Amino acid sequence: MNTEARKKKRELSKNQRHGFILFTGVVLGVLFTHAGYSISxxxxxxxxxxxxxxxxxxxxxxxxxxxxxxxxxxxxxxxxxxxxxxxxxxxxxxxxxxxxxxxxxxxxxxxxxxxxxxxxxxxxxxxxxxxxxxxxxxxxxxxxxxxxxxxxxxxxxxxxxxxxxxxxxxxxxxxxxxxxxxxxxxxxxxxxxxxxxxxxxxxxxxxxxxxxxxxxxxxxxxxxxxxxxxxxxxxxxxxxxxxxxxxPDLSAIYRKYPDDAFVSSWYYYTKASNHKLTKDDARVLIVLLQTDITSVDKRYALTQYFLSINKQEQALNTFKTIPLEKCNQDCFQIGVVLGLKRYQYTQPIFNWYSDRVKHSLNNKNIRVNASDFFSGLILVVMGSILLLISAISAGVFLFRYKKTSVSIKSDK
Incomplete structure (x- = not known):
């Protein structure tokens, strides 16, 4: 076997290795995409x-x-x-x-x-x-x-x-x-x-x-x-x-149960949603959050207040204390208002995702969260990139493989 033939054989072997890598990329791409969809x-x-x-x-x-x-x-x-x-x-x-x-x-x-x-x-x-x-x-x-x-x-x-x-x-x-x-x-x-x-x-x-x-x-x-x-x-x-x-008269219920965590959360959440929080309300919220340490609604309300008085940094710091797994549609919108890029760029997808989940379950009470969304989205994007690279590589591989095979046959 002459040198040229050995070279072409090596090229064919190299193409076969590339083919295996390509196949692996496709499998990983499909797995990543499926895993992302499953998590979301x-x-x-x-x-x-x-x-x-x-x-x-x-x-x-x-x-x-x-x-x-x-x-x-x-x-x-x-x-x-x-x-x-x-x-x-x-x-x-x-x-x-x-x-x-x-x-x-x-x-x-x-x-x-x-x-x-x-x-x-x-x-x-x-x-x-x-x-x-x-x-x-x-x-x-x-x-x-x-x-x-x-x-x-x-x-x-x-x-x-x-x-x-x-x-x-x-x-x-x-x-x-x-x-x-x-x-x-x-x-x-x-x-x-x-x-x-x-x-x-x-x-x-x-x-x-x-x-x-x-x-x-x-x-x-x-x-x-x-x-x-x-x-x-x-x-x-x-x-x-x-x-x-x-x-119901939330103000009356709050006066009746001022120390109840659920009642106070809904009272201040509703005031924040209607842009009616005052400076005194903000002071009370800060005090309440010292003991009601898991409340997302109170953090949402306080973030809204800081935004309303143009205190962006305090709003951002408060928003960051909300765990992603508790960040639902209202919380996600606050991330958009705060100018956080990952919230801004993905908002249309998140809205579609939220509507899709509620429609699938025929249940408007379902609240999707940013943690599942972002985790799934990252995997879907990674999988899609792998599939795209694999598709481009497949074209190159097939061209080179065909060229090498034809060359070897002609030598025979």
Missing amino acids: FRPVNSLEKHKEDFYKGYSPAAIMTSDKVINTDLLTHRLIFSDRQRGVTDAMTAATAISKVNQYMRDVNHRCNSDGTDKGNAAFVACAGHLIGKHFYYTPSIEVSNNYAVNRSDCDTNTYLLMDAARQHDIDAYIMYAPSHAFFAWKDSTGHFQFWETTTLNNKGEVPDLRHDFYKKNFNHSYYTPIKGIRVEDIYSTLTYDIASIK
Whole structure:
């Protein structure tokens, strides 16, 4: 074999190596793109799985006339009625929600019982807690009516159900709020509280381990303090403020519960959204954030205030204390207003992404976050670049490979 032939053979071998590298680039590009898409749409995939698993075992009972009867002794019924009065839902949806709640209550009364002892009450709570997952699947929910009606529920809407079930069996029931979460509490015969986490296992629940990082710690005493009665309903009207046609008087509720973290967050968040925050409000927010260390709404409100008085640096410093995983649409828009490039350049994609997630789940309560978005976007961009480079390289490779092969054949 002459020198020229050996040279061409080496060239062919080199092209084969390039082909392998090209193939690897394509595989990595596809993997990166798929991983980015999966991370970005993780909420959709997870919640769709909850829905799918729920309907595999769900057998809807026939709705009887008696199912739609309102019992004002039940917290859930009062909240549904409140939704109807405040324009959160319509009459048909409210009636369907009532019937779904009543079916759950009937199932609890049929399957669960207690002898009145602490052991019996704990068994009842576990039984009634597990049954929530038989009637409602987990998905982020705000208003009771529109979600109960379609068999959806989350932490606080689950807890309302369990409070009603427990009280019908003479168990002293409460709701316990944590940052961005709520769970069930009941008082035993010694005066101590026992707890039940309602959301795990797709709303079947379990006894919680409050040491877990999931239960974020906060110095504000309204967290991890069991509450019941009218205060629960007042907090609910605050949480549903944005979606109500007839708004509650937030100022009156705030005066009634000035130390409540949820109420104060919504009060100042709403004032900030309406550009009504004052210098005194800003001072109060700074004080409140010393103990309410996990509040995103208060940080959002304070950032808005600093922007309104043209204190860009203070606004930016406050904005940077908001964790990306808690930065939703309103927060993202603040990043745009602050002139942060990654927010400005990606805003149209983020808006599309947010709308796509809500549409996919048919749930306007879903709040996407900047952490999933940016993580997924980086991987998608990396994957797309690899695929583009691979496509260009493929053309060059095929040309060189064909040229080399033809040359070798001609020599033969």
